[in-house]
Amino acid sequence: MSFVPHSDADRRDMLAKIGVSNIRELYSDIPDSLVRDGLPEMPDALSEWETVKAIQELADRNHSLICFAGAGQYDHFVPAAVDHLIRRSEFYTAYTPYQPEVSQGTLQVIYEFQTMVCELTGMDVANASMYDGPSSAAEAAVMARAVTRRDRVLAAGSLHPHYRKVTETYLHGQGSELQTVPIDDRGLVDRDALASALGDDVACVIVQYPNFFGVIEELEPLAEMVANAGALFVVAADPVTLSLLRPPGECGADIVVAEGQPFGNPLSFGGPVVGLFAAKQKYVRKMPGRIVGATEDVEGRRGYVLTLQTREQQIRRDKATSNICTNQGLNALAATIHLSLLGRAGLRKVAEVSTRNAHYARSRLEAIEGVELLYPDSPFVREFAIRTEENSRAILERGFSAGVLAGVSLSRFPSLGAPDGLLLAFTEKRSREEIDRLIDVIAG
Amino acid sequence: MARFPYTAEVTPTIFEKSSAGRTGTVVPEGDVDTPGVEELIPAAHLRASPPRLPEIPENEVVRHYTQLSLKNHHVDRALYPLGSCTMKYNPKVNEATARTAGFVGLHPFMPQAGAQGALELMYDLTVWLAEIAGMEAVTLQPAAGAQGEMTGVLLMRSYHESRGDGETRTKVLFPDSAHGTNPATAAMAGFDAVELPSDAAGRVDIEALREALDDGVAGMMLTNPNTLGKFESDIIEICDLVHEAGGLMYMDGANLNALMGVARPGDMGYDIVHFNLHKTMSTPHGGGGPGSGPVAVKSHLAPFLPVPRVVRNDDGSFGLEWDRPESFGKLHGFYGNFGVMVRAWTYMRMLGRQGIRGTAEASVLNNAYLTSLLETHYELPFGRGMHESVFSASEIKKRTGVKTMDIAKRLLDFGFHAPTVYFPLNVPEALMTEPTETETKESLERYAEACIAIANEAESDPERVTTAPHDTPLRRLDEGRAARELDLRWTFESED
Numbered sequence: 039m040s041f042v043p044h045s046d047a048d049r050r051d052m053l054a055k056i057g058v059s060n061i062r063e064l065y066s067d068i069p070d071s072l073v074r075d076g077l078p079e080m081p082d083a084l085s086e087w088e089t090v091k092a093i094q095e096l097a098d099r100n101h102s103l104i105c106f107a108g109a110g111q112y113d114h115f116v117p118a119a120v121d122h123l124i125r126r127s128e129f130y131t132a133y134t135p136y137q138p139e140v141s142q143g144t145l146q147v148i149y150e151f152q153t154m155v156c157e158l159t160g161m162d163v164a165n166a167s168m169y170d171g172p173s174s175a176a177e178a179a180v181m182a183r184a185v186t187r188r189d190r191v192l193a194a195g196s197l198h199p200h201y202r203k204v205t206e207t208y209l210h211g212q213g214s215e216l217q218t219v220p221i222d223d224r225g226l227v228d229r230d231a232l233a234s235a236l237g238d239d240v241a242c243v244i245v246q247y248p249n250f251f252g253v254i255e256e257l258e259p260l261a262e263m264v265a266n267a268g269a270l271f272v273v274a275a276d277p278v279t280l281s282l283l284r285p286p287g288e289c290g291a292d293i294v295v296a297e298g299q300p301f302g303n304p305l306s307f308g309g310p311v312v313g314l315f316a317a318k319q320k321y322v323r324k325m326p327g328r329i330v331g332a333t334e335d336v337e338g339r340r341g342y343v344l345t346l347q348t349r350e351q352q353i354r355r356d357k358a359t360s361n362i363c364t365n366q367g368l369n370a371l372a373a374t375i376h377l378s379l380l381g382r383a384g385l386r387k388v389a390e391v392s393t394r395n396a397h398y399a400r401s402r403l404e405a406i407e408g409v410e411l412l413y414p415d416s417p418f419v420r421e422f423a424i425r426t427e428e429n430s431r432a433i434l435e436r437g438f439s440a441g442v443l444a445g446v447s448l449s450r451f452p453s454l455g456a457p458d459g460l461l462l463a464f465t466e467k468r469s470r471e472e473i474d475r476l477i478d479v480i481a482g
Numbered sequence: 483m484a485r486f487p488y489t490a491e492v493t494p495t496i497f498e499k500s501s502a503g504r505t506g507t508v509v510p511e512g513d514v515d516t517p518g519v520e521e522l523i524p525a526a527h528l529r530a531s532p533p534r535l536p537e538i539p540e541n542e543v544v545r546h547y548t549q550l551s552l553k554n555h556h557v558d559r560a561l562y563p564l565g566s567c568t569m570k571y572n573p574k575v576n577e578a579t580a581r582t583a584g585f586v587g588l589h590p591f592m593p594q595a596g597a598q599g600a601l602e603l604m605y606d607l608t609v610w611l612a613e614i615a616g617m618e619a620v621t622l623q624p625a626a627g628a629q630g631e632m633t634g635v636l637l638m639r640s641y642h643e644s645r646g647d648g649e650t651r652t653k654v655l656f657p658d659s660a661h662g663t664n665p666a667t668a669a670m671a672g673f674d675a676v677e678l679p680s681d682a683a684g685r686v687d688i689e690a691l692r693e694a695l696d697d698g699v700a701g702m703m704l705t706n707p708n709t710l711g712k713f714e715s716d717i718i719e720i721c722d723l724v725h726e727a728g729g730l731m732y733m734d735g736a737n738l739n740a741l742m743g744v745a746r747p748g749d750m751g752y753d754i755v756h757f758n759l760h761k762t763m764s765t766p767h768g769g770g771g772p773g774s775g776p777v778a779v780k781s782h783l784a785p786f787l788p789v790p791r792v793v794r795n796d797d798g799s800f801g802l803e804w805d806r807p808e809s810f811g812k813l814h815g816f817y818g819n820f821g822v823m824v825r826a827w828t829y830m831r832m833l834g835r836q837g838i839r840g841t842a843e844a845s846v847l848n849n850a851y852l853t854s855l856l857e858t859h860y861e862l863p864f865g866r867g868m869h870e871s872v873f874s875a876s877e878i879k880k881r882t883g884v885k886t887m888d889i890a891k892r893l894l895d896f897g898f899h900a901p902t903v904y905f906p907l908n909v910p911e912a913l914m915t916e917p918t919e920t921e922t923k924e925s926l927e928r929y930a931e932a933c934i935a936i937a938n939e940a941e942s943d944p945e946r947v948t949t950a951p952h953d954t955p956l957r958r959l960d961e962g963r964a965a966r967e968l969d970l971r972w973t974f975e976s977e978d
Contacts, residue, residue, distance in 0.1 A: 040837035041571055041764070042844040043922045052851040052923060061843045064850050064868070065744060067713040072745045078613050083834030086575050093828060096603050097584030101596030107589045110815055117507045119544055121581070127558035128551035131572050134770040136564070136902075138961075139954040140486070140555035140894050142493075144769040147550060150496050153971040157533035163970050166770070169625035172815040180670065200815045207788070207811030211636055211671030254527050282519060284529045297815065306580075307600050308590030308816025309625065310772030322968065328770065333964035335956040336949075340492050345964040351628075351666035352905070356675035361666035364626040364760065367770030375547055378496050379506030381537040390519050391512035397522045398514035417524050438593055446591045470513045 039085050103443040104472050108421050108463020109250070110171060110198055111308060112278065112300045114388065115467050120302045120375045124368055134328070134364065138343045139335075144367065145342035148330040151374040158280045159294040160287025161316035166328035167370040168313030168362065171297025172201045175244055175274050176208035177315065177326045177360055178293045179216070182242030182270040184359065185324050189214055190240045192232070192269075195221045196249035199451040201274055205244070219243070225253040225413035227260055236267040242293075244272040247286060248279060250454070251461065252396075252421035253413050261290025277301065277314060278392065279419040281385040293317045300465075302372030312369035323349060326360030391466040392420035395473060399464060402477045409480060412459055423448060425459040428482065433460065437479040442472075444479050486553065486955050493549050497972045500536035506543045534974055553955040554769070555899045561921055561929050565870045565902040565914025566661065566709060568739050568761035570845075573832070576765060576825035585824055590816040594801050600820065601800035603827050604792045607776070610830055614738075614838065615755050615778035616748025621787045622776045623818040627736060630756030630775025631667040631703070633788065633813060634732040637754055637779060638701040639671060640786035640810040641730060651700040651728070657686055659710060659906040661734060664703045673700060680908055684710040684864035686720055695723060701730035706750070707737045709906040709914070711849070711867015721751025730754065730783075738762045739918070740846055740869035743839030753780050765825035774822035788812050844919035845869045848926060852917045855930035859937045863909055870916035872909050873901075879911055884940035884947045886911040891958060892939070892950035896932035 044052070049061075058064060065073060084092065105113035124130060128143060135141030135148075148166045155164035168174040179191045191209055193202055195218045206216045219235050222228040227245060236243075243264045248254045257273065264271040270293060273286035277296040280286075286294045299311035317325055323346060331345035351358040377385065400422060403409050408427035426433060430447040437444030445460035460480070464473075516522065538546070555562065562569035580586075588600055608620035624630040635654060642651045653676045654668035665675035678694055681687040686704065702724050707713045714720060721731045733747045733755040739762045741747075747755040759765050760773035767773070779787065789809045790802035802817070833841060846868050853866045860873040875886045890900030890913070902914040917926055940947050951957060 039832045040840055041573060041920050042837075042840055043920065044844060044847075048923045049847065052847055056847075056850045056854045058850075061847055064843075064846045065713075067715050067868070068745050069715065069718065072718075072749055074744060074746065074749075077835040078610075078743045078838055080610050080613060080835040080838065081831065083836050084832055086573075086832060089828055089832045090575065090579060092831060093579040093582055093603075093824070094584075096599035097582040099599035099602070100584040100588050101592065102584070102587055103589075103592070103596065105587075105589050107591040109591060111590055113587075113589065117540070119506070119540055123544065123547045123551070125577060126548070126551045128554040128556050130577075130766045130768050131557035132554045132769040133562065133564060133567055133569060133767045133899075137555070137890065137894060137900050138959045139891065139951050139956050140553070140899065141769075142553035142955050143550040144554055146493065146495070146553075147547070147769075149970075150972070153495075153497065154533070154535060156971045157535065169629065169819075170815045173625070173629070173813065198815075200812065203812040204815065207636065207813060208632075208670075210811065211632075211639060213672050254523070280529075281533060282523065282529065283527055285533075288529070304586040304821075305589045306586050307588040307592075307597065307820040308818075309814065310819040310821050311815070322970070329970060331964040332969040333960045333967075335959045337957055339956055341956040341959050343959050343961050343964045345961065345968070345970075348965075351662035353662070354666070355662045356665035356669040358662070358666040358669070361628045361632065361663050361670050362626070363628050363663060364767070364771045364773040366625075366768075366772045368766075368768030369772055371547075371769065374496075375543065378536050378538060378543045378546070379540060380509070380535065381500075381505045382532040382535045383537070384505050384507055384509050385535060386532055387509040387511075391509065393519050393522055394512055394514050394516045397516045401516070417522075417527060419523065434593060438596060443589060443592060443596075450591075466509055466512065473514070 039083060103441055105443045106445050106462050106476050107443045109446045109461055110297050111305055112463055112465050113305060113467055114300045114465050116302055116304065116376060117379050119379060120372050123375050124372050129371055130368055135344060142341060145330050147371050147374055149332060149342050151370045152330060154374060154377050155314050155316050158277050159316045160285025161294050162319035163322045164316040165325055166330060167365040167367065168315050168327055169366060170311045170313045171274060171295060172204035174295035174313035174315045175201045176205040178272045178295050179205050179242060180208055181324050181326060182272060183214065185270060185321060186241045188239050188241040191216050191242055192219050192235055192240055193244040194219050194227045194246060194249065196225060196251055197244055197246045198250045199453050224416045225251050226255060232263055236263065238268060240267055240269040242270040242272050244274060246274045248276055248419050251412060251423040252418040253416040254418060257286060257289035265290060278389050281389045282419065298373050302376030303369050310366055310369050312366040312373055324359055327362050327365055388466045392464050395464040395468050396420045396422060399462060399473050406481050421463040423459055423461045425457050430458050430460050433480055440479050442475055442479050444476055495972050496536045496546055499538055499542060499546060502537055504537040504539050506538050506540040560897050561917065561925055562899040563901045563915045563917050564899065565916040566736050568916060568918055570764055570918040571920035572764055572766040573829060576828050579828045580821045580824045598800055601792055604823060605794055605800050607823055607827050608792060611757055611776055612778055614742050616746025617778040618781040619784035619787060620776055620778045622823055623788050623814045624775035624777060625814055625819050626771060626773035627756060627758045627775045628663045628667060629813055630777050631663055631734065632671060633777045634754045634756060635668055635671040635673060636810045637783050637786050638730050641783055642700055651698060653699045655694055655699060655702040657704065659708050659908050660703065660705060661709065661736060664734060684712055685714055688716055691720065691723060695727040697728060699727055699729040701732055703732045703734055705734040705737055707740050707868045710864045710872050711870040712864060713868060717750045736761065737869060740842055742842045744842050748780065753783060759822055759826040763826035764829045765822045772819045772822055774819045786810050841919050848917045848919055848921055852926045852930060856933055859934050870914060872906065873913040873915060874909050875911040875913060878937060878940050882940040882944045884944050886913055888947045888950060889936050892936045892947045893932060894951040895953045898929055898932055
């Protein structure tokens with residue numbers, strides 16, 4: 039099945055009007071040696087029905103487990119209205135809003151999205167989205183280097199290893215490295231270590247909030263130390279928890295990044311999701327990515343356009359703040375609609391129920407031999423790490439057989455230097471009965 | 483002519499529609515018996531006031547975003563001829579398959595035994611893309627074309643570092659007609675972006691290339707067909723020259739729709755090519771993403787690709803391989819935009835080997851037909867392109883004062899989107915037009931008629947054109963004001 043609409047007669051008429059006798063003549067600029075004789079080595083064409091059947095067979099080979107895995111992606115419920123609206127052709131078959139007069143829908147959505155991101159993070163300005171949380175963190179490091187004209191980037195040892203790896207990759211291109219600031223025995227950034235790592239060549243410090251182990255970092259003292267050293271304070275947040283926790287903007291953050299997946303976007307094996315990126319007003323001209331601003335049309339009506347485009351690659355080329363152009367527009371739309379449906383009480387309820395589920399699990403796990411909390415004295419919201427005497431991968435296998443995804447094994451991430459154990463995440467979708475099943479799996 | 487329905491009124495923001503105490507969805511209370519969060523989380527960590535999200539019933543949320551949607555031009559409404567963007571029809575089945583239950587609920591940390599279908603789908607896609615590229619290895623991780631480009635230049639860096647040339651090979655070449663992302667990406671990856679002039683035919687100037695080549699060159703980024711839609715006929719020689727100087731050849735695959743199944747970047751001599759699945763493989767553009775920018779490479783670059791790699795194990799199962807010591811790292815939190823890959827798999831599987839080539843040929847046929855209808859009314863400084871042609875309004879401007887931007891805006895009144903304007907930079911008053919293969923002959927004719935009507939209008943009633951658009955949800959917007967008086971978020975009236 040193909041989507042070429044022409045009949046043989048159409049093709050003949052068109053070729054005649056063009057003045058060539060066959061399509062091959064339209065490829066005459068390509069040297070003969072490069073034009074392939076046959077068709078590519080791929081399967082033969084299928085009908086739509088056969089394709090759907092083939093997809094279903096693939097999908098059926100994936101398992102559906104009760105999900106206690108988090109580590110950046112969370113199994114939240116998304117109301118049907120979200121998917122209904124993002125499936126409107128008007129949204130999903132449009133392009134980046136280059137002609138604002140016929141793109142007001144997309145543009146106003148982004149303006150609303152930017153506002154919501156600012157409200158959650160406590161920051162002044164936000165962009166139209168990034169690819170995901172990790173690349174947002176990497177772009178924050180790149181931006182901080184440009185703002186401060188300094189070289190070194192520091193990150194807490196409790197930053198998600200994937201965030202670290204992506205940031206390292208972006209920095210390697212720039213000839214810079216990411217240095218780790220160790221954490222203390224409560225899972226918090228070691229302030230003495232931070233003090234000795236800071237210096238007048240440090241561009242920024244990246245801290246996760248709550249951190250990879252779920253621990254709520256104390257941001258304000260860190261922000262003060264970072265500011266005193268003339269560096270930028272970058273916070274990578276779990277945005278669901280920001281409906282409960284003090285927003286990073288209130289605690290001295292210069293840039294806040296986040297993985298926005300929990301808002302409106304299914305897990306979908308890790309993507310597409312949506313990176314959130316917000317900053318203080320004074321850095322707006324150094325920000326990466328699209329930004330929408332309000333203005334008026336010639337008749338004085340309020341409208342929206344892409345603005346500050348002189349930061350971007352299509353104008354500035356090699357002097358651009360970033361190379362990003364296509365972002366995650368439709369995922370940002372899903373986030374905006376989901377947050378509109380939840381409202382302030384709904385989002386708080388999602389975070390509260392998730393938190394209470396996590397703390398219920400904690401209370402049950404404390405009674406199990408061979409299991410202890412990795413950081414028992416530190417506060418957490420909806421995710422926490424346990425140390426297990428039994429090999430965590432064996433627990434995950436037991437869970438797999440029992441229909442439970444029993445978290446994420448800490449041994450996946452040797453760079454963390456953590457003991458073997460599991461990172462467990464909780465959402466509002468989990469019931470007491472499901473959590474009890476998780477406990478049974480871990481107890482063995 | 484498709485006019486916009488009942489959208490001329492300004493839609494208040496979602497925040498202005500909020501009314502305290504309303505909600506659009508009910509979140510269940512949960513059934514565990516813990517204390518409330520105030521007792522679970524120390525007070526010092528709790529925020530004093532909630533984020534000011536709107537409070538609106540579901541019906542009104544749906545109406546708000548439905549109303550906004552109606553102010554968008556989109557592919558399902560009419561032709562969307564943005565050059566280099568490949569705004570082809572997005573088959574509806576793509577949206578259905580991407581939402582298959584076994585895919586949408588899959589956590590990226592699902593053990594590999596529980597994700598075999600997803601991994602096989604990804605593996606298939608790497609095989610098919612490698613075949614179309616004429617290369618040996620593919621990563622699906624880049625989330626968009628620009629991240630694919632980033633992958634390309636980081637591969638150049640790793641390759642030269644592995645050979646001890648990392649410090650000295652600091653330059654990446656690109657032609658003056660290149661997409662802005664090429665120099666932006668090279669600079670972001672720490673290279674000096676060196677622009678080469680094009681020759682009189684709009685192609686790479688071989689002499690200028692020879693002069694620029696030395697042992698400081700890491701590689702060259704070259705779109706093919708280039709942004710004028712012209713195939714770089716000297717591509718074999720260009721690749722040879724760059725290789726002789728020790729550099730690598732990177733193809734920006736934005737324009738691959740013209741070539742797929744017909745000619746392969748690998749056969750031309752390229753070492754690296756990126757795909758835009760949201761262009762070439764019909765996954766939608768989503769109003770600005772999500773995209774997907776897989777990268778194919780020759781085998782000598784495969785060790786440097788980002789982790790994890792999707793592999794087929796000896797027992798026939800599929801896996802993710804993380805232990806790749808020479809890999810340059812990672813670009814995405816997980817494996818890339820998987821949901822976009824499902825759509826691309828769907829499309830490529832339906833097209834099959836016959837449809838892949840037929841699609842490319844029809845995209846070139848459609849552009850040639852549209853060009854034949856327009857070339858007597860608009861200048862074509864570099865001639866007809868393959869899948870896209872770049873027209874110029876500079877003669878019209880000289881005669882009538884009507885600029886390319888005015889023509890673009892007037893096209894909106896006729897129910898079409900505008901072409902890409904003022905790009906590439908080597909064509910004054912450029913109108914870069916890519917119709918794609920999914921438009922019928924009649925659709926192309928209607929678009930051409932509109933363009934011709936506007937050209938005539940420029941002579942007879944230029945003011946009608948310079949004051950366009952007239953029939954769109956809003957009229958021309960003051961972009962200068964937006965940049966001067968920054969208003970980037972809704973301002974709440976009272977601090978509640």
